[in-house]
Amino acid sequence: MELICPAGTPAAFREAVDAGADAVYCGFRDETNARNFPGLNFSREELRDAIAYARRNGCQTFVALNTFMRAGDEEIWHRAASDAVNLGADALILADFGLMAYVRERYREQRLHVSVQASASNPEAINFLVEAFEAKRVVLPRTLTIADIARIKRKVACEIEVFVFGGLCVMAEGRCSLSSYATGKSPNMNGACSPASHVRYRQDGQQMLSELGEFTINRFGPGEAAGYPTLCKGRFDIGDARGYAFEDPVSLDVMGEIEALKAAGVSALKIEGRQRGKAYVAEVVKTLRLALSTSPAARGPLLARLRAMSEGQKTTVGAYEKRWR
């Protein structure tokens, strides 16, 4: 199975290549990708250099153009797709049908992957994308169990890539307007969920408040670490119950299920974390590379060390296990 690694900066890109990534994915410095955060992502020149570096080291480069073209501004996405093709991207990771059609018409040979943002969560959806756009690979939404994945793989004519480590969306990706509802900035059209421009921390007596737009997302007591107010990881009141209504501040770790994913027919394992620093990327990629090449018995201690780097040190296997639902 291939290891697909994130890079938010040229430095992280090189670290991922050096640490043994089979492919590194990244995006341009604008709203054409779903990690449109200040200080992240690549200029055209940086991508050119990154692709060359990856090539020299036998590594592939995937370019994420996984937001939805804003009507009237399609040219921004068209130009990004054309530039990525011309700079030599090994695959484009796309979510918008209109953009898929554009790439398919103009660049017959370009390898096209379906982004998790497209929410292709069943065989019929995937076969539609293979038939309509000749998609070669689909990144599955984090809504499926491993048994679901195995069943889907048997019925589709393309490769399967799944997220195994890093941040975790609770909602079906690409189909969530929660952040847009609170901030007016749409993850699908502007490329950022819970954008920093709308985040505020405020001391209120003994407590620290985190806000997104006009809404309180969490309150932290003295000594409690104040996490980033990602909307679906907030604490809310439902009736008399107070707590993490959607998901605790945990991150995804399915590396314990490598054998099951392999048996399910998965082609590639994806690490989330384009917003992470180069040291994190280097450590995670190196460890997971080692874990993939070692015996299942020897994996345990390797992965335990990695868990310490996870958000809040708590991890979940998420939807891959049925009871999560």
Next chain:
Amino acid sequence: MTELTMGPIYYLWDGPKWRDFYLRVADEAPVDRVVLGETVCSKRQHFIEPHLVEVVERLERAGKTVVFSSLALVTLERESRFVRDLIETSHHQIEANDLSAIGLIKGRGHLIGPLVNVYNGATARLLAQRGAERICLPPELPFASVSQIAAAATGAMLEVFAFGRIPLAISARCAHARSKGNTKDNCQFVCGEEPDGLSLKTLDRQSFLVLNGVQTMSHTCQALVSELEEMRDAGIRSLRLSPQDCDMVGVAKTFREVLDRRIDPESALDQLRAIYPTAPFSNGFHHAKEGAAWIARAKNAGFAH
């Protein structure tokens, strides 16, 4: 003339309540089209099945076009089969709410629901080429996008989500069941206890969202009323009313009146607020602001005469 579509009921209503709602719509609501069927959670299907034949017959006898809604999130084999059966056996038009339905229905006339990501004219055109005759655009689209897509003349008639709590997200996990100590697989249909959604408040007691099973919706009710004139000028000829637990016949009548210029938008909003007092109104998405926002228009700004 602008048409009105009664969208599918996203909430879980028990069978008799569901039946009575549609019989009244058949008899009294001035809507052209009614979209029926479970959209949010495949587990709920059996609640409406005993009443389906009767409801379809009554709606059609009243002259309404009946459309069947497909599931919004399809992950299980049972759900795939359900969508396939719906498309293969239905004599009615289907509204596709996920990519599986879009894939299976190719070449046959159908509708696209507001939960499918249609953000631009190229996507609308592609869907129209595959047989989409009508597309209800995603509620989060600003008017700038709506008018651009309309101007792209894609071949599909466009509809806008004009009234109702906004469907904002869907998950494989059921936050509604979890909030009551259950999991999705053992949910005991607790979402049926809140026919208008379960209120979720911030820790500062701001009403924020409502839970509806695996779906998360806005606390506010999107109400595009002062915006109808500019939408009509942009070529929008169909509006969607999304059922809430309120007098939806009254809602439909109000929209019909304001579309026919028998009342002005301000009076229409007053009527709607009286009909559905529990949810404050929003129109922020239309104005490219926070979806929760309410952008007030100067009085009489909606209609010039």
